[in-house]
Amino acid sequence: MSLTRRMQVLHQPSQSLAMDTAIKVAFASDNMIQVNQHFGSAKAFAIYAVDPDHYELLEAAQFGELAQDGNEAKLSVKIQLLAGCAAVYCQAIGASAIKQLVDRKIQPIKVHEGSLITELLTDLQQEMQSGPSSWLAKAIAQHQSPDPNRFSQMAEENWDE
Numbered sequence: 001m002s003l004t005r006r007m008q009v010l011h012q013p014s015q016s017l018a019m020d021t022a023i024k025v026a027f028a029s030d031n032m033i034q035v036n037q038h039f040g041s042a043k044a045f046a047i048y049a050v051d052p053d054h055y056e057l058l059e060a061a062q063f064g065e066l067a068q069d070g071n072e073a074k075l076s077v078k079i080q081l082l083a084g085c086a087a088v089y090c091q092a093i094g095a096s097a098i099k100q101l102v103d104r105k106i107q108p109i110k111v112h113e114g115s116l117i118t119e120l121l122t123d124l125q126q127e128m129q130s131g132p133s134s135w136l137a138k139a140i141a142q143h144q145s146p147d148p149n150r151f152s153q154m155a156e157e158n159w160d161e
Contacts, residue, residue: 022051023139024058025124026082027117028090032060035115039093039108040075047085048121052128055121075100082106086139089120105142107135 027046028037037043044062048055061081063074075097082088087107101108111120127136 022049023086024049024084026085026088029117033117035089035091035111035117036113037090039090039097042090045081046117050121050124052125079104
């Protein structure tokens with residue numbers, strides 16, 4: 001099984017979102033509008049960058065036809081595509097895929113078939129604004145750059161040994 005088509009959205013520097021807490025999330029979707037695919041047999045993924053105030057499509061990837069069961073090799077190509085993502089939304093997912101994703105710090109999230117991607121993105125943004133759940137807080141922390149002033153702040157604390 002291989003990746004058959006991959007489209008990456010390029011942005012001008014002035015168009016890029018200034019997202020200190022941005023995370024990447026993927027959606028198993030063959031129409032790029034709603035989550036309607038089982039992870040293992042997903043024909044396509046839409047990958048977005050999300051911060052508390054904005055989201056934007058980064059890329060879309062398409063795969064060939066696959067059966068839902070019996071081909072573990074199909075997972076590796078999909079998991080490689082999702083490198084750097086904090087989560088993947090799908091309508092169903094098997095135990096083997098869950099283990100492989102979690103090992104790579106990608107949170108699998110099962111949603112009802114037909115859930116709209118824009119609504120899921122809005123829900124994720126609201127969660128970011130109101131106080132993220134544990135998986136989301138970890139994902140944000142992993143994708144944030146360290147505060148460049150952290151050492152200066154520590155030095156100002158006047159530590160005694």
